[in-house]
Amino acid sequence: MLRTHTCGELRKTHVGQQATLSGWVDKYRDHAGIVFIDLRDRYGKTQAKFNLEDNSEIQREARGLRHEDVISVTGEVVARPADMVNPKLETGEIELRVTQLTIQGKSATPPFLPGGSDLPNEEIRLKNRVVDLRRPELQQALILRHKFTKLVRDYFDRQGFLDIETPILGRSTPEGARDYLVPSRVHEGCFYALPQSPQIFKQLLMCAGYDRYMQIARCFRDEDLRADRQPEFTQIDVEMAFVQQDDVLEVIDGLIGETLRNLVGIEHPLPLPRYSYAEVMERFGSDKPDMRFGMELVDLGEIAAHCDFGVFSSTIQSGGRVRGLLAPAAADKYTRKMIDELTEFVKDYGAKGLAFLRVNENGLDSPIAKFFSPEDQAAIIAKFQAKPGDLIFCVADSFAVSCAALSALRNRLGRELKLYDPRSFSCLWVVDFPLLHFDAEDNRWVAEHHPFCYPHPDDVPKLDTDPGAVRAQSYDLVVNGYEAASGSIRIHDSAIQQKVFDLLQISPEEAEYRFGFLLQGLRYGAPPHGGIALGLDRWVMLLCGYDNIRDVIAFPKTQKASDLLSGAPSEVDFKQLRELHIKLNLPE
RNA sequence: GGCCCUGUAGCUCAAUUGGUUAGAGUACCGGACUGUCGAUCCGGUGGUUGCGGGUUCGAGCCCCGUCGGGGUCGCCA
Numbered sequence A: 001m002l003r004t005h006t007c008g009e010l011r012k013t014h015v016g017q018q019a020t021l022s023g024w025v026d027k028y029r030d031h032a033g034i035v036f037i038d039l040r041d042r043y044g045k046t047q048a049k050f051n052l053e054d055n056s057e058i059q060r061e062a063r064g065l066r067h068e069d070v071i072s073v074t075g076e077v078v079a080r081p082a083d084m085v086n087p088k089l090e091t092g093e094i095e096l097r098v099t100q101l102t103i104q105g106k107s108a109t110p111p112f113l114p115g116g117s118d119l120p121n122e123e124i125r126l127k128n129r130v131v132d133l134r135r136p137e138l139q140q141a142l143i144l145r146h147k148f149t150k151l152v153r154d155y156f157d158r159q160g161f162l163d164i165e166t167p168i169l170g171r172s173t174p175e176g177a178r179d180y181l182v183p184s185r186v187h188e189g190c191f192y193a194l195p196q197s198p199q200i201f202k203q204l205l206m207c208a209g210y211d212r213y214m215q216i217a218r219c220f221r222d223e224d225l226r227a228d229r230q231p232e233f234t235q236i237d238v239e240m241a242f243v244q245q246d247d248v249l250e251v252i253d254g255l256i257g258e259t260l261r262n263l264v265g266i267e268h269p270l271p272l273p274r275y276s277y278a279e280v281m282e283r284f285g286s287d288k289p290d291m292r293f294g295m296e297l298v299d300l301g302e303i304a305a306h307c308d309f310g311v312f313s314s315t316i317q318s319g320g321r322v323r324g325l326l327a328p329a330a331a332d333k334y335t336r337k338m339i340d341e342l343t344e345f346v347k348d349y350g351a352k353g354l355a356f357l358r359v360n361e362n363g364l365d366s367p368i369a370k371f372f373s374p375e376d377q378a379a380i381i382a383k384f385q386a387k388p389g390d391l392i393f394c395v396a397d398s399f400a401v402s403c404a405a406l407s408a409l410r411n412r413l414g415r416e417l418k419l420y421d422p423r424s425f426s427c428l429w430v431v432d433f434p435l436l437h438f439d440a441e442d443n444r445w446v447a448e449h450h451p452f453c454y455p456h457p458d459d460v461p462k463l464d465t466d467p468g469a470v471r472a473q474s475y476d477l478v479v480n481g482y483e484a485a486s487g488s489i490r491i492h493d494s495a496i497q498q499k500v501f502d503l504l505q506i507s508p509e510e511a512e513y514r515f516g517f518l519l520q521g522l523r524y525g526a527p528p529h530g531g532i533a534l535g536l537d538r539w540v541m542l543l544c545g546y547d548n549i550r551d552v553i554a555f556p557k558t559q560k561a562s563d564l565l566s567g568a569p570s571e572v573d574f575k576q577l578r579e580l581h582i583k584l585n586l587p588e
Numbered sequence B: 001g002g003c004c005c006u007g008u009a010g011c012u013c014a015a016u017u018g019g020u021u022a023g024a025g026u027a028c029c030g031g032a033c034u035g036u037c038g039a040u041c042c043g044g045u046g047g048u049u050g051c052g053g054g055u056u057c058g059a060g061c062c063c064c065g066u067c068g069g070g071g072u073c074g075c076c077a
Helices: A056-062 A122-127 A136-158 A199-207 A245-264 A277-284 A301-306 A310-317 A336-347 A374-384 A399-416 A494-503 A508-523 A536-544 A574-579
Strands: A018-030 A034-041 A044-051 A070-079 A094-105 A181-183 A191-193 A212-220 A232-241 A274-276 A321-327 A355-360 A363-365 A391-397 A427-431 A436-439 A444-447 A474-479 A482-489 A529-535
Touching: A018 A044, A018 A094, A034 A056, A034 A070, A044 A056, A044 A070, A056 A094, A136 A212, A136 A245, A136 A536, A199 A212, A199 A232, A199 A508, A199 A529, A232 A245, A232 A536, A245 A427, A245 A474, A245 A482, A245 A529, A245 A536, A274 A277, A277 A399, A277 A427, A301 A310, A301 A321, A301 A374, A310 A321, A310 A391, A321 A399, A336 A399, A363 A374, A391 A399, A474 A529, A474 A536, A482 A536, A494 A508, A529 A536
Parallel strands: A044 A094, A274 A427
Antiparallel strands: A018 A034, A018 A070, A034 A044, A070 A094, A181 A191, A212 A232, A232 A529, A321 A391, A355 A363, A355 A391, A427 A474, A436 A444, A474 A482, A482 A529
């Protein structure tokens, strides 16, 4: 071994022992007669000391060491003089008095220093990912990711789940996200699709009798990226047979409890609270509300309907909603200019404007206050339970727009007003999603989750009469405002499946052509089953307290889905294309 | 596809708002220094201001286009 200990390991108890450490030169301090090297590996840092009197040859060599050189050093672990202890280092009570030095790998001048305080921009970091990955923050994130996946596998193993792999090269299925396609050499003109999720395969495994399945599965979706979305990402994929919705939620409750307890030391109350989709949309305007703080939406419909403010009253008349939220003690914190900025912000979500009301000792102070009678002003204050110094924002629009605008505003205000501890966790289930929504553009019903999602038993009759009111047996796990998992009970009854296909305007022939292999699986004795998938990258991001998943992925892609390190995607040889029967037809 | 932010030395940033030779810290190179830990001190190298046009006596700064990076809306069953 080229080391006897790691760079995070040595303590006062090792004093007097011989030790060999290997690692990267994090910092060097050259005093001519004495040279200090902070040697770094993923376990920590240890100071190596090269004294002229100990060995002049090695000491001279040490003076040539530079950042990121890889070296091995051997010597005696010695206690530092009391006034030379470095409390910032775990190993700060000792140092290694070096008598042997091997330069294992000299480094070219690095583009930036992993130990530096100024972080370069992300483009530089991604192009030089090897250097970036040496940063302790990134190393800790990947270590936590490992601990999480291990905890997940152990948890499901204890519960009797089998880890089974499913194909990466699959069949393109319609609906859902855009597929990544892989051309077939053997089958001219045919393509595989990379899985958006192992959805159909895990259902087939249920039909095949593997009644508890889990997999940490890579998924691919060719859609635009976000801070929490990569084109390839990892799901903790779970499916269970002979279960109902409560059974799935219970298993996941246990996993979440164990995860938060073991990885971040938080006892989250269990079972996780459950809210209906209708309730969270009404109270928070979002199907993934951040419950670390309150600031619930308040309905002003009654007052708006009869007030003199035309924007409000006409919205109510045309079937829209007037709702608002209260920013506590924010009246002085938001100047008119800042409120104008918030108005622009909500316009991104379709709102046409943002009304605001400052609450003071005398009532409401606002350009629109004059439209409200003293009684209505008092009623508004009462509804919001407003106190002097508070600031009320209102949006008048369709239900959908008021939800989108106010929930975005709520998240922003919660963050800006520091209404919650960013290290805290708030997890909840959202259940009873609608099964379908009507796509006005295409003039048809579209599955909210996916076409195999079982309707709520009480709502099955409504499939014929009022499809929009049918609830699904589907559920999302929401953590700090992120969709952290999503799943459903699946249809295993071919008559109901047919009914859903009918609503989705998928003909029997088309269904057979597109999902024949699933329908065939369901035909030969299908058990009731359901499952869920957790977004692994998002979970690790949340556990780390980060706000983008690139910092928990070793080699992530940019917003344009390219890998700046390897240069993917790239052009390929004409020969490769010819073998695949592909002719390029590029835009001008 | 839309909107917003961004690109100046290897890296992090500045440049008195259009004005002379684009600066600083750090890294790198050379020198001094035997207890530093953001070592210190002295000196030095380093720039097609992402790229291409335009306006102007004059552009890092203004305009148009384009490329890269980030955020977001649409999109993501």
